[in-house]
Amino acid sequence: MKANLRYTLFTFFIAISSTVFAQNGKIQSVKDDYRDFAYVKTSEVLLEVANKGYKSVDLFQKLGNSYYFRNEMKDAAKWYGELMAMGEVIDPEYYFRYALALKGIQKYEESDVWMKKFNELKPEDLRGRAFMSKVDYKATIEDLSRDDIEVVNLDINTEFSDFGTIEYENGVVFASARGGGRKYRWNEEPYLDLYSVEKTEDGSFGEVNEIEGDVNTKFHESSAVISPNGQYMFFTRNNFYRLKYKEDDTGINRLQLYRAKLQDDGTWGEIHKVHFNSEDYSVAHPTLNLTGSRLYFASDMPGTYGQSDIFVVDVNDDGTLGEPENLGSSINTEGQETFPFINTNGDLYYSSTGFPGLGGLDVFKSEGLDKIVETSNSRNFPIENVGKPVNSSGDDFGYYENLVTKRVYFSSNREGGKGSDDIYTFEITECTQLIAGTVLDKKTMEPIADASVVLFDAEGTEIERKTVGTDGSFELEAGCRMEYLIRGEKETYTGDEKRFTTPTKKQDLTIQLLLEKDVQEISPCDDLAKILDIPIIYFDFDKSNIRYDAEIELQKVLAVLNKYPTMNIDIRSHTDCRGPASYNEKLSERRAQSTRQYLIDKGIDAERLTAKGYGESRLVNDCGCEPSSESSCSEEEHQLNRRSEFIITGINGKTCDDKQ
Structure with missing residues (x-):
């Protein structure tokens, strides 16, 4: 598809230099052909000149473009690389194209280098900003990818371009260049027409036939969508209406949207142009939401952010359309945004070159977009790359899914296909x-x-x-x-x-x-601090008064003592080794007695409580304070020694001595 309709949809963004090649008559002789976009013929001449060792910015730009716009990214990367090696000031757009070509041959790290340079030169460009906001995009895409899905190349594909599938009745409708007849000079393939094919009982496809009626002409037709009531078909065609072929002032024939009506005999007729078609810009690739109340499409009409944007327009009851609205900068960039599709949940799928991806056009998803459009004035939509296997290093586009049959179709020019573009399918399996x-x-x-x-x-x-x-x-x-x-x-x-x-x-x-x-057996010699998960009973530095945070922990001990009136405990206070040993012993003694007094003040019989401070005499680890060991212990390790123990010395007539 990119080698066909993209020619007319996006030709305005192709940078064509008017530089005269001094002392190079052969290049000059093909300039007119180049301006007519006859890349297939011109590139052979440019390649011959370059292979003889001639170098110029204009030569490498044109040669790189000739492969880039035919999606031959290996050669595009080669000649854009020669362009970069010239070291001259060029349009930053070539950095972006070079980065995209490198992605197309899976040189992602090198691609990132040139995307950063592109962003440096055009910091306001949405494509560069999107890249810089997700420099780790490859890991994100990998996380979103599915390796349990088996993608199938459809048997109906040919050596020509086949793409843009939708389900209709018991089959599918798609575009193809298989029809023969006059060839399109861009890729030497026949012009595109719309075809249909029915599924057989075993799930395979039968005979492929042209859509019946007045839809197909001698020029391009593609990207159809059929209204929920089955009465209308919107589709894309060259500006060819009532046998008149029209071009803009630069000689380009633009793409336009048309509406066909289902006739009583089952064919499609009564072809009408939508009212916002123009000879000066393209409108293409329609899709309808679940109710048929809104139509989404791609266009380079005035107001676009880049090479083409996604728009939405209301559909009236009689099938006519309202006024288009651009979906805004969270969906659109300075790159290409095209081939929109709305599923029955209102999620938008579309292809873009403007957001970080795996190469060429990648398919992106904006979950719930149609609902947001309906209920809110916000145009801040979520967006994410759908990952592999839908996306690849090639161009991936034309996504379509049926959430009832769990069937997905998409189009791609990835390696291993039968033609320039192929239709692929897979079943949505529950992950x-x-x-x-x-x-x-x-x-x-x-x-x-x-x-x-x-x-x-x-x-x-x-x-x-x-x-x-x-x-x-x-x-x-x-x-x-x-x-x-x-x-x-x-x-x-x-x-x-x-x-x-x-x-x-x-x-x-x-x-x-x-x-x-939660329910633990307690017996003599057990430590209530461990049973109740009581941390350190903290005291202020050099103090022995009970702080509020320590009081909360002592309330736990108080609750147990009140519940078991026969329980007696021994309160033991310990310090770490830092400071004089005699001082630590006295300080811990004061703290043990302060703790005992707190419990007595709360109503516990003093006879049930004993208390003693042990200072640093009973360390629980090797964190002594000899010079050889002081530096080897962390603060956390020293803290383990600053502990309080509440040892049960007796309960229900049994003592710790009985247990031992």
């Missing part, structure tokens, strides 16, 4: 993620047998519940790119849950659910 994990005791990190694992959707609706085995392990399946909450539960434990969003690309996810013991 599933395997969520594997274990339920563990947070303190011991041992598996918790017979725990329940519950999976919820983003709204909190329970999806699945499982009971784990003795090893605490579980496996669940979830969809891709969806938000979930997973929860672990068991009696006598406080549950744990994690909220997560699954990636687009299928991969296994591992999750640990850590449950804390």
Whole structure:
């Protein structure tokens, strides 16, 4: 398609130099052909000249263009590379084209270098800004890609250009250059017509036939869409109406939108031009939303940001159209935006060269765009690259999907095809993620047998519940790119849950659910600080008064003592080794006694409480303060020694001595 309709849709942006090649009559002799865009013929002459060793900016620009606009990116990159090696000041657009050509041959790192140079020279350009905002775009695209989808090249493809598929009745409608007849000088292929083909019972396609009626002419027709009621077809054609072929002031025949009506005999007739067609710009590639109330299309009409933009227009009840509106800079760039498609959910798919991609035209998605257009004045739309396998290093365009049949069609000139453009298809399969994990005791990190694992959707609706085995392990399946909450539960434990969003690309996810013991057996010699998960009882520097944050922790001890009136505890305060040992012992003693007094003041019988400060005499690690060891311990390691213990010395008539 790019070697056909893009010629007339986007020729205005091709940079044609008027420089006269001094001392090079052969180049000058083909200039008229070049201005007529007869690249296939001219490039052979330019190549011959370049291969003889002649060099000039204009020569390399023209030679690079001749391959670039035929999507032969290997040769385009070669000659644009020669252009860059000249080291002369050139239009920054050539940096962009060179970067795109390098992407086309999968030299992504080198492409990024020239995109950065392009952005430096044109910092206001949306294409460069989009690239700089997502320099890691390749990783993002990889995350959005699917490696579990099998793409099929349709049997109906030929050695010519086939593209732009939509489903219609029990088959598809598409454009093709297979018809024979007069050839289009751009690529020496026949002009495009619209064709239809029905599916057979086994899912393959039958005989391909031209669309019946008055749609096809001796010039190009492509990119059809049929209204939801089946009565109207909008399609793209050269400016050829009522047997009159019209060109603009520069001699270019533009593309236009036409509307056909279904006739009683099943053919398409009553062809009408849409009212905003013009001889001065192109309008092409229509698509309709679910209700047929809005039509989206591509155009280079006044008001575009770049080479072509995506527009939207209201469709009236009688099939006529309102006034077009540009979708704005979140969708459109200074590059090409073309081939829009709206699915039944209102998501916009379209192709662009202006946003970071894998090369050439990439397919992008703007989720929920049609709904935003309907309900809001905002034109700030989300956009993302749909990734592989739809996108490749070539041109990928003409995306179409049926969410009921789960069937996708798209067009591409990627390597391995049958013709210049081919139609590809695949089935939308449910992408599933395997969520594997274990339920563990947070303190011991041992598996918790017979725990329940519950999976919820983003709204909190329970999806699945499982009971784990003795090893605490579980496996669940979830969809891709969806938000979930997973929860672990068991009696006598406080549950744990994690909220997560699954990636687009299928991969296994591992999750640990850590449950804390809520009901714990207590016995003499146990430390309430460990049972109640009490951290350090902090005191202000060189003080022994109870701070507010320490009081909160002591309230936990108080609650246990009140619940078990036979429980006695020994309060033990420790310090790290820093500071004089005698001072640390006295300070810890004051703090232990202050803690004991706090509990007494709260109503605990003094006979149930003992307290002692141990200073630095009972370190729990090797963080002593001898010169050889002081520098080897971190602050966190020293902190482990600054602890408080609440040792149960007796409960229910049993003492710590009985346990020992």
